[in-house]
Amino acid sequence: MLRTIFSKTLYEKRWAMLWWGLAMFVTTLLIVLLFPTFSEAFGKSLQDVPDSLKQVLGNASDYQHIEGFLHLQVFMQMIFLTIIYGIILGTGLIAGEEGQGTLQTLLAHPVSRTKVYFHKAAAAAVVLWVVNFTMFLAIVVGCMMINEPTNYFRVFLATNLQWLVSMVFALVGYTLGVMTGKRGLSGAFAGIYVFVAYLVSSLVATVDWMKYLNYFSPIKYFSEPRIMDAGLQLDNVAILAGACIGLTLIGWIVFVKRDIYSQ
Amino acid sequence: MASVIHLQNVSKNYGKAIGVTNVSLDVGRGSVFGFLGPNGAGKSTTINMLLDFIRPTGGSVKLFGLDAQQDSVEIHHRVGFLAGDMAMDRGLSGWQQLEYLGNLRGSFDKDYVTELAKRLDCKLNRKFKHLSRGNKQKVGLIAALMHKPELLILDEPTSGLDPLIQAAFNKIILDRKNEGMTTFVSSHVLSEVQEICDIVTFIRNGKIIDTKTIEQLAKEAPKQFRIAAGDRKALQAELAKLKGVHVEAVDHSLKGTFSGDVNQMLKVLARYDITDLSLENTDLEATFMKYYEGEEEVPDSA
Numbered sequence: 001m002l003r004t005i006f007s008k009t010l011y012e013k014r015w016a017m018l019w020w021g022l023a024m025f026v027t028t029l030l031i032v033l034l035f036p037t038f039s040e041a042f043g044k045s046l047q048d049v050p051d052s053l054k055q056v057l058g059n060a061s062d063y064q065h066i067e068g069f070l071h072l073q074v075f076m077q078m079i080f081l082t083i084i085y086g087i088i089l090g091t092g093l094i095a096g097e098e099g100q101g102t103l104q105t106l107l108a109h110p111v112s113r114t115k116v117y118f119h120k121a122a123a124a125a126v127v128l129w130v131v132n133f134t135m136f137l138a139i140v141v142g143c144m145m146i147n148e149p150t151n152y153f154r155v156f157l158a159t160n161l162q163w164l165v166s167m168v169f170a171l172v173g174y175t176l177g178v179m180t181g182k183r184g185l186s187g188a189f190a191g192i193y194v195f196v197a198y199l200v201s202s203l204v205a206t207v208d209w210m211k212y213l214n215y216f217s218p219i220k221y222f223s224e225p226r227i228m229d230a231g232l233q234l235d236n237v238a239i240l241a242g243a244c245i246g247l248t249l250i251g252w253i254v255f256v257k258r259d260i261y262s263q
Numbered sequence: 264m265a266s267v268i269h270l271q272n273v274s275k276n277y278g279k280a281i282g283v284t285n286v287s288l289d290v291g292r293g294s295v296f297g298f299l300g301p302n303g304a305g306k307s308t309t310i311n312m313l314l315d316f317i318r319p320t321g322g323s324v325k326l327f328g329l330d331a332q333q334d335s336v337e338i339h340h341r342v343g344f345l346a347g348d349m350a351m352d353r354g355l356s357g358w359q360q361l362e363y364l365g366n367l368r369g370s371f372d373k374d375y376v377t378e379l380a381k382r383l384d385c386k387l388n389r390k391f392k393h394l395s396r397g398n399k400q401k402v403g404l405i406a407a408l409m410h411k412p413e414l415l416i417l418d419e420p421t422s423g424l425d426p427l428i429q430a431a432f433n434k435i436i437l438d439r440k441n442e443g444m445t446t447f448v449s450s451h452v453l454s455e456v457q458e459i460c461d462i463v464t465f466i467r468n469g470k471i472i473d474t475k476t477i478e479q480l481a482k483e484a485p486k487q488f489r490i491a492a493g494d495r496k497a498l499q500a501e502l503a504k505l506k507g508v509h510v511e512a513v514d515h516s517l518k519g520t521f522s523g524d525v526n527q528m529l530k531v532l533a534r535y536d537i538t539d540l541s542l543e544n545t546d547l548e549a550t551f552m553k554y555y556e557g558e559e560e561v562p563d564s565a
Contacts, residue, residue, distance in 0.1 A: 002355075002363040012354060101350030105406075108314055109367045110339040259317035 005106070005116055009093065009123035017127050020085050021134040024078065028135045031073055032142025038073065039063050066148045067228035070139060070155065076223065078135055079162050083194055086128050086170030091187040093120040094255070095177025104260060113256045117178065121248055124170055132163040151228070158227040164240040168218040169194055171244055175251035181261065218243065265292045266328075267414050267445045268313065273322035275308050282308035283469040285322070290447055295440050297456040297463035298449040305469040306449040310418045313447075314344060326414065340368065343412035347419035348396075349403030357387035357394070357402040364406050372409065379405045383431055397428045404432065415439065417448040421455055433459050485509075485520035490532070491539035492517070498535050502528065 001011040010017075062068030094117070097103040106116060136159040143150055172193055176186030197217035204214045214220045221236040268290035275282035283305040290296040300306050311317045312324050315335040324331035326338045351360050357380075365371030380387050385401040386394075394402065400420065407415060415436070421429040436446050436459045450456045456463070457477060464474040475483075485507075492498045499517050502510045505527055510519035516539070521528055532540070 002359060003366045005367070008363055012352060101346075101348070102352055104316055104346070105350055105364075106367075107316060108339060108342075108344040109364055110336045110369075111367055112336050257318075259311075261311075261317070 005111065005119035006123050009120055010126060013089070013123070013127050016089075017130055020081075020131045024081060024131055025134040025138045027081070028074055028078055028138035029142045031077070032070070032139055033146060034073075035066060035069050035142075035146055035148060038069060039065075066143065066150045067154075067226075070150065071158075071223075071226045071228045074135070074139065075158055075162060075228075079165060079219070079222065080194070080198070082128065082132055082135075082162060082166040083169045085131060086124075086166040087173040087187055087190045087194070089124050089127060090170035090173030090175075091177045091183045091190065093124055093174060093177070095181055095183040095186055098181045098260060099183055107260060114252065117252050117255050121171070121174060121251075124174065125167060128166055128170060129160075129163050132159050132166065135159055135162070154228050154231060157232045161222055161227060161232065161237065161240070164237065164244065165218045165222045168240055168243045168247070171247040171251070175247045175254075178251040178255045179258070181258075266290065267292050267326065268296075268447060269323075269325040269328075270309070270312075271323045271325075273309070273312060273319045273324055275305075275312060275317065276320045281469050283466070286466070286469075286471055287322075288464055288471060288474070290445060292445055293440065293443045294461045295436060295446045295448065295459050297453075297460035298447060298466065299451065299453060299456070299463050300449075300466035301451055304451075304466045306451075306466060307418055308469070309466070310416060310447075310449060313416060314339075314342070340410075341413045343407030343410065343415045345400070345403045345407040345415075345417050345420045349399055349406075351391050351399070351402065351406075353392035354390060356390050357385065357398075357405075360391060360402060361387065361406055361409060365409060368410050370410065375411075376405060376409050379408055382435070383428075397424050400424060400428065404435070408435065411444075413444055415444070415446045417446065419450055420448065421450075429455065483522065485522040486525075487520050487543040488518070489513075489539075489541045489543075490517045490537060491515060492532075493536035493538070498531070501531050505531065 001007050062072050094103060097106070103116075107113065136156055139150075139155050139159075140152055143152075169190060173186050173190035176189055177183055180186055196213075197219050200210050200213045200217050201219040201223065204210045204220075218240060221239050224236075225233065266289045268288070270286050270288045273286045274284050286305070286309060298306055298309065308317070312319050313326060313331060315331050315338075318332060327341060329338055331338065355363065358376075361376055362371055365376070376387075379385075380401075383401045383404065385398060385405060387402070387405075389398075391399065391402065404420070407417075417436075421432050424432075436448070439446060440459075446459070448456055448460065453463070457480075460477055462474065462476050463480065465472050490498070495512065495515070495517060499510055499512055502508050502517070502519070505521070507524075508519060508521040508528065510517050512518075
């Protein structure tokens with residue numbers, strides 16, 4: 001495991017990956033197991049809720065079938081956990097190491113900055129994918145336990161699109177960290193972006209002018225339309241993948257040019 | 264002697280703050296080169312440019328005739344580096360750390376690493392976070408030496424470490440010197456490097472202020488004396504007249520320094536009844552301190 005920067009990064013993130021993955025699995029499984037209760041009680045109580053609140057909580061009908069429930073109660077909730085972990089991961093890989101001084105030790109060896117940058121980004125992608133994948137496993141196990149079969153291929157696609165969304169935020173943190181060398185600062189900016197993106201996605205149905213801002217929210221490309229109902233939209237995938245590539249390139253260009261300071 | 268390090272008019276500005284200005288120096292192959300100056304003088308800035316951590320705002324930095332920025336990967340194959348406070352992954356053991364860094368270099372010579380660890384009495388099975396500062400530095404030194412680099416760059420490697428570790432460091436560097444390999448070592452204390460260096464360059468406020476061999480420094484350094492004599496007051500008066508002699512009465516003897524012609528002093532002493540005389544080794548630190556003191560600029564002689 002200690003042969004390349006990529007494999008060593010996976011090795012050092014193994015415990016975090018395990019615990020986050022386990023937390024995702026257990027939380028998702030518990031939510032899925034609650035579906036029968038939700039579909040009976042919570043669905044009825046939503047009938048009289050105002051439209052603006054329904055945008056956040058969903059319609060009563062969403063709770064009557066497993067696909068709507070998975071979208072609202074699993075994906076739209078759990079996505080924030082993966083985004084938060086993505087930011088923690090992204091800001092720690094280079095900015096965090098620069099703060100600790102280990103990046104300088106690494107760069108004193110015969111490795112190019114390009115190699116360091118892309119190996120760490122690739123390792124982050126793998127770690128984040130594994131954490132997201134535990135959610136897919138939990139949904140499959142949960143649905144089997146409550147005897148509510150669903151389209152597992154769409155669950156798999158949704159899990160992967162969720163991974164892509166969390167990668168965008170992780171790369172925002174990664175790129176800002178690479179550009180500034182400051183983990184706290186880049187984490188704070190990425191966190192503010194998540195908050196604003198979530199706010200915009202939640203309120204866009206009731207606040208008309210927010211529809212323009214919503215184009216800058218990666219969450220839009222996950223939830224509109226819902227994969228569990230409409231399947232995967234390739235244009236959404238293309239936009240999220242394009243954002244990932246764009247952010248990666250910006251970070252790389254800055255990283256190979258900028259000064260790395262000793263602590 | 265071919266240059267291993269060649270800096271030509273190198274400057275580095277941090278916005279309005281100046282890191283180094285017009286630094287030029289050459290380090291010959293097989294030498295042990297001391298780079299001395301107070302904290303904040305520009306030593307680490309210069310080293311960071313050698314290793315391509317930071318880029319100069321002017322001038323050129325070459326190692327082995329290669330450009331420090333364009334050819335950094337090739338250069339780093341031939342260089343070992345140890346910082347004063349070497350940071351490594353806290354969760355890895357010393358051995359894992361070295362194995363990883365060795366793999367990045369393309370080879371990991373277990374036998375040689377074991378030999379170095381034995382020589383430095385370094386325990387490699389403990390996690391880095393559990394090691395004392397001295398042991399961390401030992402792991403760092405092994406990492407810097409394990410590929411037998413042509414050039415070893417040390418940035419204040421032993422400051423704050425105990426004399427035993429410092430002596431082990433010095434022994435390894437002197438062995439390397441005997442094998443014709445080059446070492447560049449920075450420090451803010453001359454005594455830490457005077458045993459190993461052939462030549463020292465002094466830097467202050469980002470400028471090179473002087474370059475001297477250790478022999479030159481020793482020759483110019485004041486020597487300390489202590490004399491007990493019959494007619495102490497008369498002797499003190501006569502010695503005080505000599506150029507380069509500073510003398511004062513302490514207890515029942517005379518104590519002072521001289522940096523001039525020793526024969527003149529001996530001629531004076533020969534006329535007195537001397538009951539005791541002691542002459543201490545060259546105090547290079549006193550010479551060194553003159554580079555720290557005062558704000559006046561010394562012409563660049565590098």
